[in-house]
Amino acid sequence: MSAAKTDRNRLGRLDSFAVYAVAYLVFLYLPVLFLPLFSFNESIYIAFPLKGFTFEWYEAMVSNAGLIAALTNSVKVGAVVAVLSTLFGTLAAKAVTRYRMPGRGLTVGFIMIPLVIPEIILGIALLVLANMGGIPLTLFTIGFAHMLLCVPFSMLVMISRLEGFDKSLEEAALDLGENAWWTFWRVTFPLAIPGIVASLLLTFTISFDEFILAFFLAGTDTTLPLFIWSQLRFPPRLPMVLALGATILIISFFLVAFAEWLRRRGVQAEKTSGV
Amino acid sequence: MAESTAPLTPPELGEFRRGWVERLRALFLRSEPTRGYSLLSPTLGLMLLGLAMPVAVLVVMSFWTQIYLDFDRTPSVANYVDFFGKAIYPKLLLKSIRISATVTLVTVLLAYPMAYFIAFRVKRSKLVWIILITVPFWTSYLLRVFAWKVVLGYNGVINSGLITLGVISEPLQFLLYNPTAVIITLAHAWAPFAILPIYVSLEKIDRSLLEAARDLGEGPFMTFVRVTLPLSLPGVIAASLLVFIPTVGDYVTPTLVGGTTGIMIGNIIQSMFGKAQNWPMGAAISVMSMMTITLLVCAFLWFTHSFRKRVA
Numbered sequence: 001m002s003a004a005k006t007d008r009n010r011l012g013r014l015d016s017f018a019v020y021a022v023a024y025l026v027f028l029y030l031p032v033l034f035l036p037l038f039s040f041n042e043s044i045y046i047a048f049p050l051k052g053f054t055f056e057w058y059e060a061m062v063s064n065a066g067l068i069a070a071l072t073n074s075v076k077v078g079a080v081v082a083v084l085s086t087l088f089g090t091l092a093a094k095a096v097t098r099y100r101m102p103g104r105g106l107t108v109g110f111i112m113i114p115l116v117i118p119e120i121i122l123g124i125a126l127l128v129l130a131n132m133g134g135i136p137l138t139l140f141t142i143g144f145a146h147m148l149l150c151v152p153f154s155m156l157v158m159i160s161r162l163e164g165f166d167k168s169l170e171e172a173a174l175d176l177g178e179n180a181w182w183t184f185w186r187v188t189f190p191l192a193i194p195g196i197v198a199s200l201l202l203t204f205t206i207s208f209d210e211f212i213l214a215f216f217l218a219g220t221d222t223t224l225p226l227f228i229w230s231q232l233r234f235p236p237r238l239p240m241v242l243a244l245g246a247t248i249l250i251i252s253f254f255l256v257a258f259a260e261w262l263r264r265r266g267v268q269a270e271k272t273s274g275v
Numbered sequence: 276m277a278e279s280t281a282p283l284t285p286p287e288l289g290e291f292r293r294g295w296v297e298r299l300r301a302l303f304l305r306s307e308p309t310r311g312y313s314l315l316s317p318t319l320g321l322m323l324l325g326l327a328m329p330v331a332v333l334v335v336m337s338f339w340t341q342i343y344l345d346f347d348r349t350p351s352v353a354n355y356v357d358f359f360g361k362a363i364y365p366k367l368l369l370k371s372i373r374i375s376a377t378v379t380l381v382t383v384l385l386a387y388p389m390a391y392f393i394a395f396r397v398k399r400s401k402l403v404w405i406i407l408i409t410v411p412f413w414t415s416y417l418l419r420v421f422a423w424k425v426v427l428g429y430n431g432v433i434n435s436g437l438i439t440l441g442v443i444s445e446p447l448q449f450l451l452y453n454p455t456a457v458i459i460t461l462a463h464a465w466a467p468f469a470i471l472p473i474y475v476s477l478e479k480i481d482r483s484l485l486e487a488a489r490d491l492g493e494g495p496f497m498t499f500v501r502v503t504l505p506l507s508l509p510g511v512i513a514a515s516l517l518v519f520i521p522t523v524g525d526y527v528t529p530t531l532v533g534g535t536t537g538i539m540i541g542n543i544i545q546s547m548f549g550k551a552q553n554w555p556m557g558a559a560i561s562v563m564s565m566m567t568i569t570l571l572v573c574a575f576l577w578f579t580h581s582f583r584k585r586v587a
Contacts, residue, residue: 017388017391017392017396018392018396020388020389020392021389021392024385024388024389024466025407027463028408028411028463029411031419031423031425031426031463032411032414032418032419032422034425034432035418035421035422035425038425045430046425046428046431047430047431047432047434047435048432048435048438048439049435049439088317088321089318091314091315091317091318092314092315092318092319094314095310095311095312095314095315096311096315098311098314099307099308099310099311099314100308100311101307101308101311101312101315102308104311107315110319110322111318111319111322113322113326114322114326115517116516116517116520116521117326117521118522118523118524118525118564118568119521119524120524120526120541120544120545120561121330121333121524121561121565122326122329124333124544124548124557124558124561125329125330125332125333126325126329127548128329128332128333128554128558129328129329129332131554132332132336144325147321147325148321148322148325148326151318151321151322202413205413205414206413209413209414209415209416209417209418211415211416211417211527212526212527216548225415225417228421229417232531241421242425245415245418245421245422248414248415248418249414249415249418252413252414253410253414256409256413256414257406260405260406260409260410261402261406264402264405264406265402
């Protein structure tokens, strides 16, 4: 009798938590899902009732020269940033997971500062530095700023991948006569590759979507978020922005979901440093 | 190698040097900290160049004065006098802190049950839940904020939806362009930042501790209050900081959904580097904001530390 009661209680509790969790997911996803919904709506007003189905805004999007130029810039910056910050992040992650070092916590904390500093402060500080150093604002300044933001993320991803890494595998390779270089390529690298791919995808997405730093550090060349920002002031262009936003969100979603799956697979149970 | 005091002949000297290089190399390879730090040095160098140097330069500039398009580089505290002299700056900074503190509180309170659910209730598909929570965070911040403008706007989703349904006849004006809209938008945008650290700390809790508490006669609620909650505090603290610090300086959200009453300190800083064209003043406001945030964070950490000691 009392056992049945506790059982019912437990079931009730499980239900209320599950209901809350689903409601939370709706809160997380619903606002964003209005972008794709209205991007197919045959009206320049973003309002109910829906008028009719159209691809008009997607056509306007692909034939907009400014947009294509901004997209090209974003892809270029994102690709370079992804490769370089993953390189820096991997080196740093390898250092802190492989070696015992005094002051490790402090050093890692310093590298992680871009994660918590308000982006506007980082943006204007870099702008002031560029101004004093006479460095012209170009895509390079944007890329440099994005690297500062991406390296800590890449490092976290790589730490979570390398943390459970068995040191004896490398030592075995060295003992068996491989030199350090081949040990790296034949032992360390293959084991780290899911983390590296995840880091490349995530850092690319961060750079591709980043707005605040780019806002302060852009010269005449704009990136895609800057282009979107410039369009928000013109109500007639909003439907095209919706189409663009929907496309970006959906591509980002799949890139990131894949990266997260890759990164968390196998290291999930013992991982501690997730963002 | 060099036992005699006689001067070394060139071949001997070469051998001596090689020996030295070898020994240094061996020392280098044996010492873990040296190897670690040399592997870390490129990243550390990048961060010094891109983080420490710009912030130092920003502090220097805050003591300059703007003269039209140029700077007067003689150091002066005029900007700081201005900061405290004009009530608007401290007032706006306090308001931003209030908004961010509310956002932090709301976000953490909403996130805790979610994290708890994933850590303790979900058995098989944890990974799916984690990915569902994480993914929105990696996607465009600008677009997520813009989505709220679409939802809350005068002709937006809620208003036009309610009118279509016949619930209201006039659009509700209080939805957009006020601090509440800013708080809702920020709480939405930063949710994953709060859920994940709390989840990680809950996941790390040794389940046998919970069983022990239950075996010793604690009810589920007291077990939560006396075991689970204190043990998950590090996650709650991390979550609070990860949400609070970046949101204080945000200006995208206030610009898009805040209207005139939802302005935050980030908007002022941005305008000093834009329309108002007074970089040194903008630098001074930034420095003051950074210092205030740092002080608050230290106070918060000190408070939670002593709280945890008292509980434990």
